[in-house]
Amino acid sequence: MNNQAIHPPQNEPSRIGGRGPAYLRLLWLFACHSLIRDMSFRINFLIECVSSVSWALMNIGFYWIVFRHTRMIGQDTGWGEAEFFVFLATTWFINSLVQTFFMPNAEEFSELIRTGNLDFVLLKPVDTQFLVSFRRMDWSSLSNMLTAGGLMAISLWRLVTRPENPLKIEPIIVVLYVFYVLCGVAILYSVMIGLASTSIWLGRNQSLYDFWFYITNFSRYPMEIYYRGWGKVLWVAFTFVIPVLVVVNVPARLLARPLSPRAWWEWPLAGFAVVATLASLIVSRWVFQRALRSYRSASS
Numbered sequence: 001m002n003n004q005a006i007h008p009p010q011n012e013p014s015r016i017g018g019r020g021p022a023y024l025r026l027l028w029l030f031a032c033h034s035l036i037r038d039m040s041f042r043i044n045f046l047i048e049c050v051s052s053v054s055w056a057l058m059n060i061g062f063y064w065i066v067f068r069h070t071r072m073i074g075q076d077t078g079w080g081e082a083e084f085f086v087f088l089a090t091t092w093f094i095n096s097l098v099q100t101f102f103m104p105n106a107e108e109f110s111e112l113i114r115t116g117n118l119d120f121v122l123l124k125p126v127d128t129q130f131l132v133s134f135r136r137m138d139w140s141s142l143s144n145m146l147t148a149g150g151l152m153a154i155s156l157w158r159l160v161t162r163p164e165n166p167l168k169i170e171p172i173i174v175v176l177y178v179f180y181v182l183c184g185v186a187i188l189y190s191v192m193i194g195l196a197s198t199s200i201w202l203g204r205n206q207s208l209y210d211f212w213f214y215i216t217n218f219s220r221y222p223m224e225i226y227y228r229g230w231g232k233v234l235w236v237a238f239t240f241v242i243p244v245l246v247v248v249n250v251p252a253r254l255l256a257r258p259l260s261p262r263a264w265w266e267w268p269l270a271g272f273a274v275v276a277t278l279a280s281l282i283v284s285r286w287v288f289q290r291a292l293r294s295y296r297s298a299s300s
Contacts, residue, residue, distance in 0.1 A: 092148035180251035190280035
């Protein structure tokens with residue numbers, strides 16, 4: 001074989017968005033196959049679920065201890081105990097979806113390149129990014145969704161029933177919350193697939209996966225705590241350059257705070273989150289396609 005880049009056939013019948021029902025059926029097959037594989041090793045599946053839930057419960061215990069010493073996270077930020085636990089539950093909702101549907105595939109992408117199996121992926125009449133992103137799912141990672149759901153229910157109940165300024169949850173807020181959770185998932189996916197794409201140039205990029213965990217750690221806390229001193233540099237970098245701060249902050253803020261009144265900058269931030277989501281998807285798509293054009297077959 002000549003030493004040349006391998007690309008998908010130019011006359012392949014579909015791309016993302018080209019045949020929606022066909023892609024939905026393929027996604028369903030991936031989901032079923034992954035669940036069957038996980039159920040083939042039930043003990044391992046249960047251990048992973050118990051480990052995830054135990055980690056979540058230890059985090060709840062840690063923050064419960066923190067709130068025995070302070071009223072809120074960050075001075076005058078408004079993130080009291082109940083509000084912050086809504087924030088924490090939102091973090092787990094988003095991370096569980098990312099770790100279930102995208103993390104296993106991003107981790108295996110460099111192995112596809114090293115073993116040459118990416119050659120076979122490129123030759124299939126399916127959009128390569130779709131196939132690389134969804135071919136495997138880790139259903140045990142959804143166990144944190146149960147913990148997050150319980151924490152969310154308890155925290156919202158405390159906010160709704162508090163004697164002073166009880167929270168009123170309106171239907172539009174619930175709809176916006178779900179929408180912005182999906183926006184957060186899309187942003188984290190974009191960062192992950194962009195970093196995974198560099199495997200084509202670097203061969204192996206474990207350090208870049210570590211970098212992904214480092215930068216997403218910043219999304220686990222309210223953005224107000226960074227807006228002081230030299231933390232403003234981090235606030236700007238992780239809001240407008242790599243927009244991980246809007247991933248959790250926007251949906252959690254919508255649900256944990258009253259609809260009115262709101263700070264003047266909160267609705268513009270929500271609008272920016274939509275722009276950041278679209279921009280992240282476009283940039284990550286461009287990086288992935290650019291990386292594929294540089295790919296050389298393992299058998300070259």
